[in-house]
Every structure is written in structure tokens, then in C-alpha cells.
Amino acid sequence: MSGQQAGQPQPASHARRDRVIAILLAVVCIVVTGIAVELSDTLGDLKARRTVRVGESASLNGGTVTVTKVEAGTELSDGGTYEEKIIKTPGMFLAITISYRVPGEEATVGGLGGLALEASGLTYKPFGNSILKVRAGYEGTGTLLYQVDPKQLDDAVLTLDHDEMFYVTPQQVRVDLGIDDSNAAQWYRSAKGRVLRPDDQSERPIR
CATH class of the missing domain: 1.20.5 (Single alpha-helices involved in coiled-coils or other helix-helix interfaces)
Structure with a gap:
């Protein structure tokens, strides 16, 4: 053979x-x-950067993103249906609600760049789901959760990135959360003993 x-x-x-x-x-x-x-x-x-305030909208990756609400607490619910468990922190939790309207193709907020909270020269990363993906023709709503040091919150800014390796110009929206050295202590006082119960991510058709 x-x-x-x-x-x-x-x-x-x-x-x-x-x-x-x-x-x-x-x-x-x-x-x-x-x-x-x-x-x-x-x-x-x-990066193509744009800075807005809470309640103001900005374009990002073919959609429109808005931070609609910022809440502070020192306790966080795990969302348990039958038995709720409470997580406590010696610092402070921030729950930041964002909406994302996507009239065209499916789009995401987050991606490779992630969703970071910058303050006092520090970068806080969210825990849990850090990407909001929304179908075409829908408005998605989600809550980002951060554990922060209330003494390190000067000029707090949420950065919403859409970074991809082959994008010609990566995009970033910076949202001024309205927290700085002049009012951080007030935020912490109002947060003490408060339990945060963030809603799950949801979608609804754009009308």
C-alpha cells in the first residue's frame, strides 16, 4: 500500500x-x-466626550442615555422573593438609575469600557450587571450599584463608555452626579439606615 x-x-x-x-x-x-x-x-x-448632569440626555452608540435618579443608603436588599437579605456597609451605597432609548439597532451601554464612578481621584467599579443591552425600538432602564467611601466623593462623575477595538472614535458620556466636598456629608447623613431596593432591568417599547 x-x-x-x-x-x-x-x-x-x-x-x-x-x-x-x-x-x-x-x-x-x-x-x-x-x-x-x-x-x-x-x-x-x-474619545468623543460629553458631560451632562442628572436628568439631562446625551447620545451614545446610536441611542440616548439619561441618568434619571441617584439614591444613597447604607443597606442594600438582595431582592430575595421569599426571604430578603440585607447587606450593610460601613461606607455608603449609591444606586444610579439610567435609561437608554434605542430607536435604531440593538445597542449597549458599557461594553469594554465599562461603567465607572470617578471621585476624589479614585475609580469605583459597579458590582453586579455592568452592561445595559437594549433591543431596537425599546427604552431600557437599569440600576448601577456602587459601594463608595463617603469621605472620597468630591466631584463625583459617572462615566458611560462604549469602547470597541475597531471604533474610529470611542464614545464617552460623563454625568456630573452633583456630589462634592460641600455636600458629601449631607448625602451620608441622609443615607444612614436607609435600605436600597433597586429595580431589575426592564424594557418598554418607544412610543
Whole structure:
């Protein structure tokens, strides 16, 4: 029977060729990865940024995003149906409600850039679901939850990003939450002993 039997070792020339192909593929992957990182780093300085206040709307990724409400508390419900459990913090919880109207194609708030709260030079990350995805023709509503230090809340800003590697100009909406050194203590006093019960993410058709 002619040809190479299954399980027999390949000729040395074939083995060398396979090694060369593997090395070339590895080099290509390294080069592509390097280009992607460089593009991402470069575009990070070229974001289309817009700053608004609570209640004001801004365009983001084909939709319109609005922070409709900001609530503070020191206790957080887990939303249990049969037995509610309460989580407490020595700091403060912030529950930030956002709406996202998407008249065109399905879109998201979050993505690779995430949803960060910046204050006093610190960056707070949300816990739980940090992406709001809305179908075309709908308005989605969701609540972002943050655990923060009430003594580190000067110039609190929520950043809503839509970053993708191959976007020409990444987009960012910055929402001034109206919290700074002059009123942070007041926010904390009003939050003490308050239980936050954020609503689940929901959608409704745009009329």
C-alpha cells in the first residue's frame, strides 16, 4: 500500500515545515496583538466626550442615555422573593438609575469600557450587571450599584463608555452626579439606615 500509514512519524521535511508555519502564525498573532494594543492606547486619548448632569440626555452608540435618579443608603436588599437579605456597609451605597432609548439597532451601554464612578481621584467599579443591552425600538432602564467611601466623593462623575477595538472614535458620556466636598456629608447623613431596593432591568417599547 502506497502513502504514509496512520500513526507513522512524518518525514523530517514535513515536521520542519509545520514548525515554520507555527512560528509564522505566532509572529503574526504577536504583531496583530501589538497593533490592537497600540490602537486602543492611542484612541483612548481621542474619545468623543460629553458631560451632562442628572436628568439631562446625551447620545451614545446610536441611542440616548439619561441618568434619571441617584439614591444613597447604607443597606442594600438582595431582592430575595421569599426571604430578603440585607447587606450593610460601613461606607455608603449609591444606586444610579439610567435609561437608554434605542430607536435604531440593538445597542449597549458599557461594553469594554465599562461603567465607572470617578471621585476624589479614585475609580469605583459597579458590582453586579455592568452592561445595559437594549433591543431596537425599546427604552431600557437599569440600576448601577456602587459601594463608595463617603469621605472620597468630591466631584463625583459617572462615566458611560462604549469602547470597541475597531471604533474610529470611542464614545464617552460623563454625568456630573452633583456630589462634592460641600455636600458629601449631607448625602451620608441622609443615607444612614436607609435600605436600597433597586429595580431589575426592564424594557418598554418607544412610543
